[in-house]
Amino acid sequence: MSSSKVIHAFYNDDEVVLDAVKKVKAANHHIEEVFCPFPVHGLDKAMGLAPTRIAITSFMYGITGLGIAIWLTYYTMIADWPQDIGGKPSFSWAENMPAFVPIMFELTVFFAAHLMVITFYMRSRIWPFKKAENPDPRTTDDHFLMEIELHDNEEELTALLNETGAVEINVVDKH
Amino acid sequence: MSHYEAPIREPLILGHKSYHDITEDIAKPIEGKANKNWYIAFYISLSAMLWGFGCIFYTVGTGIGVWGLSKNIGWAWDITNFVWWVGIGHAGTLISAVLLLFRQKWRMAINRSAEAMTIFAVFQAGLFPIIHMGRPWNAYWVLPIPNQFGSLWVNFNSPLLWDVFAISTYLSVSLVFWWTGLLPDFAMIRDRAVKPFQKKIYSLLSFGWSGRAKDWQRFEEVSLVLAGLATPLVLSVHTIVSMDFATSINPGWHSTIFPPYFVAGAIFSGFAMVQTLLGIMRKVTNLEAYITRLHVEYMNIVIILTGGIVAVAYATEFFIAWYTGSQYEDYTYLSIGSATGPYAWAFWSLIIFNILTPQLLWIKKIRRSFIWSFLISIAINIGMWFERFDIIAIVLSKGHLPSTWWRFEPTFVDVGIFIGTIGFFFVLFLLYARTFPVIAQAEVKTILKSSGESYKKLRDDNHE
Secondary structure, three states: OOOEEEEEEEEOOHHHHHHHHHHHHHOOOOEEEEEOOOOOOOHHHHHOOOOOOHHHHHHHHHHHHHHHHHHHHHHHHHHHOOOOOOOOOOOOHHHHHHHHHHHHHHHHHHHHHHHHHHHHHHHOOOOOOOOOOOOOHHHHOOOEEEEEEOOOOHHHHHHHHHHOOOOEEEEEEEO | OOOOOOOOOOOOEOOOOOHHHHHHHHHHHHHOOOOHHHHHHHHHHHHHHHHHHHHHHHHHHHOHHHOOOOOOOOOOHHHHHHHHHHHHHHHHHHHHHHHHHOOOHHHHHOHHHHHHHHHHHHHHHHHHHHHHOOOHHHHHHHOOOOOOOOOOOOOOOOHHHHHHHHHHHHHHHHHHHHHHHHHHHHHHHHHHOOOHHHHHHHHHHOOOOOOEHHHHHHHHHHHHHHHHHHHHHHHHHHHHHHHHHHOOOOOOOOOOOHHHHHHHHHHHHHHHHHHHHHHHHHHHOOOOOOOOHHHHHHHHHHHHHHHHHHHHHHHHHHHHHHHOOOHHHHHOOOOHHHHHOOOHHHHHHHHHHHHHHHHHHHOHHHHOOHHHHHHHHHHHHHHHHHHHHHHHHHHHHOOOOHHHOOOOOOOHHHHHHHHHHHHHHHHHHHHHHHHOOOOOHHHHHHHHHHHEHHHHHHHHHHHO
16 A cells, blocks of 8 residues: 555544534545544534444344244244144144244344344454554543545644644654 | 533532543553452352352252252252342343433443343353253253254243243343443553553454544444343343243242233342442442442432332232132242241241332432442342242242142252352452453543533533
8 A cells, every 4th residue: 555644633622523523624624534532422424424324234134033033933843843832833833923922032133233243343343353543542541533634735734733622733654 | 512411410420530530540440459358359259159160060960959959849049049140130231221222321330330240140040040951061952953863843932942042142142232332441441551461452352443433433323223122132031031930830920910020120139239249349449439329329219119110019919819719829929828837937038128128218318328228239139039039939839739748948059059159250240340441431431521520510600
């Protein structure tokens, strides 16, 4: 990858960083990334991030889990090896269904929860042995870091960022 | 102003704290050295755990005949302990999931530890049905896999199998919910760590969490959806546990109010255990500024509510048993027969610990007192154990025929395994308190400006 220069602006307040993001966006600069120690409400909208679709995936995984539960109970209890258990109707899945509701519910939740979390980990690229990518250790403590790519506009940007209340501004090479 | 909260609300974070102070306070127990009290508590718990493991090995090696069971009382201490531990687990999920949906900010100081408690308690619970199988190496037979006898499958009509699915889903979903919430906090510890080994471990535990805006957006959505999934899940687990009893044709067990009543009892006992643990932890880890009197009072209010539901359920059970006029109902766990019979001590322990003692919490002074809350929480823990013991042992001790009447006496193995699980639970919790961020610091930071004492004071002064 080609090496390029980026500017790192540090903030130490969530309200200030939110305003800063809005101002930088208004000045038509592209914000590469904002690293935060805790979630800031409205930051994703201010940065222009698309809403996440992860809840939709969870719904689809849940439907899949429900389908698997229906198939599993049908195949094992009705089709493959029907047994007379307390006189329950082993000849018809629909009639035996009330006894399968707990299984259907649990497998729906199991699939919806686990596959959604796995999707989240994959999409956000977090997993065991992954190396952290926040450029400064303070961003998990009390500092917010805004990363903006430089295109020979260092002075203009620095002035703008200083105006928005940045507490520290560094220009670094990004590989 | 984005951080506003009505001045009438009491602050949730005491003192003058900054974001960095929160980081410091929560990292301190992990970075510091354990004191003598921690080691004393740890060794006592460890000894209890090892004793319990010894009893488990003895049981597995010899057979469950070493317990006090008979052909009439086939379930007693073990299933009592199972239900007790599962119930305790419920508070953790209630705090982290249900209170998240209701946007209760006070949950943030206690959700991490309550969820840890859930996971450790469900571990203990899971042990009992597995040991009770007698041949625990065959425990995988509960999974829906075709076995060596041909294509004979597990029975999906059975509440015992529903339990397998409910508890494994509950345990695994709680675990990922907990861990996902831990990622930013592990990352905080990782970025502060000076020792290379510590840095390595916390890098691994934090999954390389970097805190990008997009990550946080997904994180919040995932938390919300998991809370939405965990809410019906937590209600389903104890519902299904209660069905182990309610679907059997047995006076005292065959009762339609069991599901809601068990769920209320589970939350009741779970909150009591949270009170017990946090009462000690806030002191030991110097987190008094985060786990305040207000948190204790809120938890006590939940205890009064769920305890009230349980008391009404007891009264209903007692009335209905009498009202049927059936002589088989004369000796169910809530009846005149059990109040005066050989198990009267167990009956009255239940009434005193579970119904009468918690009523003290109606008094505001007691509800806001740390020491009283602690003592009452211990009483509830005992009371809820007796509830399950009474339901199981008293009901089974008087069958339909006098020839099946039997009095259950626990052996040292029964008692030993129970003590062992308490030890195991505390071993896990003590290790957790030394190595994990015990408060969800990233979440607490989001409420610092709205609910922190100094920020609230500043705002109030400005308005005057």
